[in-house]
Amino acid sequence: METWSTATIQAFRHALLTWYDQEGRDLPWRHDHDPYHVWVSEIMLQQTQVNTVIPYYQRFMAAFPTVTALARASEPDLLKAWQGLGYYSRARNLQRAARQIVDDYHEEWPRTAASLQDLSGIGPYTASAIASIAFGQVVPAVDGNAFRVFARLLKIDADIAQPKTRQLFTEIIQPIVDPQRPGDFNQAIMDLGSSYMTAQKSDPAHSPVRAFDASWRTGTVDQYPVKTKKPRPKLVPYYGLIIHAPAGYLLVQRTRQQMLAGYWSYPLVPQAELQDPEATAPATLTADLATLHQRWAADYQIPATFAPLGGAPVSHTYTHQRWQVKLLVATLTKTPPLTFYPGKWVPAAEIAALPLPKVQEKMMTRWAQRQAAAKQ
Secondary structure (H helix, E strand, C coil): CCCCCHHHHHHHHHHHHHHHHHHCCCCHHHCCCCHHHHHHHHHHHCCCCHHHHHHHHHHHHHHCCCHHHHHHCCHHHHHHHHCCCCCCHHHHHHHHHHHHHHHHCCCCCCCCHHHHCCCCCCCHHHHHHHHHHHHCCCCCCCCHHHHHHHHHHHCCCCECCCCHHHHHHHHHHHHHCCCCCHHHHHHHHHHHHCCCCCCCCCCHHHCCCHHHCHHHHCCCHHHCCECCCCCCCEEEEEEEEEEEECCEEEEEECCCCCCCCCCEECCEEEHHHHCCCCCCCCCCHHHHHHHHHHHHHHHCCCCCCCEECCCCCEEEECCCEEEEEEEEEEECCCCCCCCCCCEEEECHHHHHHCCCCHHHHHHHHHHHHHHHHHHC
8 A cells, every 4th residue: 555745645635626626516515514415415325326316405405494394394205205216214314313403402413523423324424524514524534435536546455345444444544634625625535536536437547636546557446446246135026916996006105114114115025925935846926826816805805816917027126135026917896995904095196196115116117118008
């Protein structure tokens, strides 16, 4: 690993911030240093691209313009505003933290990276970003961009997939952070990591800090950062049940014990639940359809006869799971009461008003496509 002298650090700060002043991205949450704006944007940007976040951020701020408005929002309104961003626990943690700020801190924000981590859902990176941008604390915000940028600049070969590596990078970057403009420094690193020093198709030869880039000088850019591969998400096959009756479509709200808690979707049945774990013969669709028909008639008193929609399963990937949803359709001529099933009949025109996860949107799109094709 390379080390920098005081003069090199000062020259790097100057080059980086001069470029940032001229070329930094004009993003809506950068128009002020309000900690609420910084915080919401940073949470939204976790696992999500900037261009995707911008319209969500603008709508979210229109719905909840202050931390108090967010703290007092209803859960359906919160989930609807977050719909489509995924990683839905982020929205609930936002509201929990907002309630802490309003109720426990009397709307006075903690001002240091250490104290900000006492708020729900705020980890070391987000805390450092808020503390440096909103409150001027001289701390590095170490995220994926910072890992990549400084691993290449200094040829740091520590594995960034290891939790202990964050502390190493924090200690290395801390003396490099500009003490006069720590927030701008951290945001400049973010912009550098999303432009000239991206994970794919980077352009170090034209980077504003190429003179400081040890990996570029030695032709080893593609070797940094060092990161062991994560295991592939586990494949989880489901049946998605499109049940429609004169009153509408059957939807169910996901419980707090399930992924996507609070969101509404067609009933989703894990295929493994329909199959005998001790059976020696492989499961068949015909057998699963018979089991579903029997269970829905006996357990829920809903006489649904399911037929496959056809086509490839709907696929959606989460951090640790990849769902493959095979769609089944049942059309009922009468609307049965839902005495024994925890769902509700929703007219087609009213479904979009509910908070829906992305996988439900995909299932609805597939169903609409098949309906349109059938009419041609």
